[in-house]
Amino acid sequence: MLTFIATHRKFALTAQKTLTQTFVPSPTGTARQSWLCMHQVYWPKECSTRSPMAHTLLEQEIHSQPDTIRAVLSQSAHTAAVAARIITHDPYAVFIAARGTSDNAARYAQYLFGMMLQLPVGLATPSLTTLYGVALRFRQALVLGISQSGRSPDICEYVASARRQSALTVAITNKPESPLAQAAAYHLDITAGIEQSVAATKTYTNQLATIALLTGHLAGDGRLLDALDELPDVLAGVLAIPQATIDAAAQLIATGSAAMSIGRGLQYATALEAALKIKELSGLPVEGYSSADVLHGPVTTVERHFPVMLSGDTGVSHHDTAQLIERVRAAGARIVVASSSRDHYSAADVALPIPVCDERLAPIATIVAWQRVAAATAASRGRDANAPIGLNKVTETR
Amino acid sequence: MLTFIATHRKFALTAQKTLTQTFVPSPTGTARQSWLCMHQVYWPKECSTRSPMAHTLLEQEIHSQPDTIRAVLSQSAHTAAVAARIITHDPYAVFIAARGTSDNAARYAQYLFGMMLQLPVGLATPSLTTLYGVALRFRQALVLGISQSGRSPDICEYVASARRQSALTVAITNKPESPLAQAAAYHLDITAGIEQSVAATKTYTNQLATIALLTGHLAGDGRLLDALDELPDVLAGVLAIPQATIDAAAQLIATGSAAMSIGRGLQYATALEAALKIKELSGLPVEGYSSADVLHGPVTTVERHFPVMLSGDTGVSHHDTAQLIERVRAAGARIVVASSSRDHYSAADVALPIPVCDERLAPIATIVAWQRVAAATAASRGRDANAPIGLNKVTETR
Structure with a gap:
């Protein structure tokens, strides 16, 4: 069951409709997450955009993004x-x-x-x-x-x-x-x-x-x-992805000794930033790629159970991203997808559903999901997400 | 003992002098390579630039580079x-x-x-x-x-x-x-x-x-x-690095589940290409960085015994590279250095000595050492370096 929390009732209902149409039961089924089925929409009047789970400074800042x-x-x-x-x-x-x-x-x-x-x-x-x-x-x-x-x-x-x-x-x-x-x-x-x-x-x-x-x-x-x-409403939608789903994504990523983060076109920036966030917070080596570049060599590092993070949307990069998902799945990867596209979900082991929005702004929505995953990955590896090892807030390179 | 093979006697003798001055016994000693001491120069008239060890197609092509x-x-x-x-x-x-x-x-x-x-x-x-x-x-x-x-x-x-x-x-x-x-x-x-x-x-x-x-x-x-x-003579000098040294570098890298490849300025290209070569040939996830970017987050992934590959030379990036080596060593990394600079060696676990040349061409010489390491890493992981898994010679992305 998916619980959906939104700042506007209209948005929650639209999301319910979209997501119900989008999430079909996985054809292969067994190893997939069981939450791809949605019965309820919560629209708590008293619910601020700050989730009750936002107990760390980092999580507070992540959850403040609809406001900022x-x-x-x-x-x-x-x-x-x-x-x-x-x-x-x-x-x-x-x-x-x-x-x-x-x-x-x-x-x-x-x-x-x-x-x-x-x-x-x-x-x-x-x-x-x-x-x-x-x-x-x-x-x-x-x-x-x-x-x-x-x-x-x-x-x-x-x-x-x-x-x-x-x-x-x-x-x-x-x-x-x-x-x-x-x-x-x-x-x-x-x-x-x-x-x-x-x-x-x-x-x-x-x-x-x-x-x-x-x-x-x-x-x-x-x-x-x-x-x-x-x-702001789109970001609130991303913040409403259940923590259990975020944790499932984090667990999938944390079980590997390294991971790969892939996006195409505008979402290439998301892939790079998602990789950096996981690296900074959890210390796992994760490299970001465009799907075009990944085929020029790095695809060979994808072995059975290798965690792959994919960022996509319903825009023009949609078809290429779908093809890339097929390719890494064929190589045996385990895949976390953050996307607004239904096609991208069908092959995902864990799906982070991003509300549909203008494709030019989709990277802003998508990264918020990965920020949450990065915080959860850090927690699962016992790291203090507020003070990553060896980093300062201002990095003064010359 | 280092055996030095060169296409010109003059070059071999110059290299002997340079390397003898360069390689001082390691101050901490114990875990370092024992080859940093040179007694003999070979200048075999009959020696082509193709090493007798160049038995695979890939190695033949690597060894043909002074000619090509x-x-x-x-x-x-x-x-x-x-x-x-x-x-x-x-x-x-x-x-x-x-x-x-x-x-x-x-x-x-x-x-x-x-x-x-x-x-x-x-x-x-x-x-x-x-x-x-x-x-x-x-x-x-x-x-x-x-x-x-x-x-x-x-x-x-x-x-x-x-x-x-x-x-x-x-x-x-x-x-x-x-x-x-x-x-x-x-x-x-x-x-x-x-x-x-x-x-x-x-x-x-x-x-x-x-x-x-x-x-x-x-x-x-x-x-x-x-x-x-x-x-061509500089490249021949890189090809003359003893295979045992190359193998030691490969073993250090292959023991990790991931690695990091770092270079600054012109050698940033070398860092990226060295990372790609190891990925393609051995399937290990290795990410390439400029030393400036590595401090903005990725340095947190360097833990004890994490393999780091560093590309340097005696040019203007020399000081920055030396500082970066100190930083990753302090984080507990194990370091392979390919460089023409003596300062870069003193902190290396395995050193790949590149003959001194114009700093603008140093990336061409340095990558040849990493190509050899990549081939050796593939061999040590039982991979066929001539046919990397999942790659084609021509990658047709759109």
Whole structure:
């Protein structure tokens, strides 16, 4: 039985209908989860988006995301003004400097800017500036620096170097007073509030939402902006996935000595971030791949019972993701799927049902499920998710 | 005792001197390799670059690299002509489409073009073209397609789409008659000869040498071109690393259930390719990182006895690599180092000594050591290195 909790009754009922149609009993059956059958919808009036199980700091931050994502929308006017400035600048291409979680947000921007604006986007190699002392000739490119803390020296130097030339520079940070925000000509505040957990969760989803908001304004795409308005409810839907399902996914992953995380197109960013989150929190080696790259070699590491995490949705990458699932299943993998697509479920050992939403925002919803799985995997391995071994909140690489 | 075999007596003697100065007895001693002491130099007149141990097809191809790399130099005049055409075009940036091993060659180009030409380089996301149907607006960019077979449909489509606009397109392949060579305005033949093993070895080093040759002509850097002339001897030096050392490295890696491969700057490409090679051939999950990124989370997966593969050299990344070695050693890792730097050895459990060469070419020499380790790791896990499970020579992703 699946218990579904939502912030709006309408959403819960729609979800019930969608999920009932989606979840068919598994054809092979035996080893599958038994929860793919839904009888009840809860719509507790008193239920906040903070689950009662959100007892750790990390879990509190994960569960705050419907609220924090809403704050991004309050930045719409300022973001529209920055977008107007970028349009005037008419950049030939975009280069984005970022590290760690922010680099996965940059990967999302690479696909979204490409899809919506036909702009070629390159992810920067900041060490060219800091290690080799090179001042890249950016001419009229748009150069973005993305950093939660705004304090990574290499990202700051890269952006400052670009600004000294004729590049238009924009910083995306959670700290308006940070060196990165100062280094860039323009600043977009992701307004995620203080993030106390070392592992980034709400800052990642707010970075993605900020990128989507900027893209919506750059492309003049009202549909994307409308979809952003509905995102808090979608995230609440992900937070309503029963903890038992999350735990089942975590157990499947934790039994392996390593795992693989795969996504295609926009969901490639999700695959990378899901892998990073599991690594950071539980210490398991998990590598993120695009489904195209996985066939160029890494597929050979998939053996019987090897845990594979798949991120998908109902968008255009749908068919490719379905084919990839078949391929890794044939290799004997055990599969956890986070997706809004029914086809992706039929081959999953554990399914994390993501409410259907605009495919351009699906990565924001999907990662929330993996954040929960990462926290549960850490718990099952006896790790303190609030203080991952060997990590600091601000990683100052040069 | 180290036996050193070289194609030129002068090189063998220089290597003897360098290595004798470099290899000091390990200060902690006990668990280290005992071969760090050298008494003899062999310079067998009758010795071809093909080692008598090169019994598998893969090993034959690995050992043919001093010869195949020489063939790249025969392309110098044509490459200079393509370079002249690129200079006339005056591209604002470079975008490179590639998959798998070729993507690691693209990573090398990203650093080399940045260092030598101050050109921003982005690695392409071909799925934007093939999956989302987007025609990116390249304007006057330089767009490179890199593919051994020249038959990856997504790389061909990406390059063809760029050519339909005003981008200058260049294909780098081993097959002049391939669709990719036809799709691009210009073609650089890597002249590696037929590669029969599924795992790319000589095509990778020849791709890198072709990129270095092109960069040397673009930058008008005679020193780089001279260094390329000496590369065959450097590779012969890597092939002369005793098999017992290679096997010791393979055993260290194979005892783990996963491993990590790290390099900084130009050697980031080596780290990625070394990881891919071990994955392809032995099926072990190994992830490649830049040392900067590894500190943003993945360092938490390094536990006691976790195998870490480090690629370094005596160039500007030297200090950062040394610091990273300290960090992972402190975490309890067991470390295999492939480097030309003495500092990097002092903390290694197994050291793969790379002859000193121009730092811009060090990745070409360093990967040859890892190719040998990958073949040995496959053998120790009972895998057929000529036919990795689940892989084809041509991977046709769209």
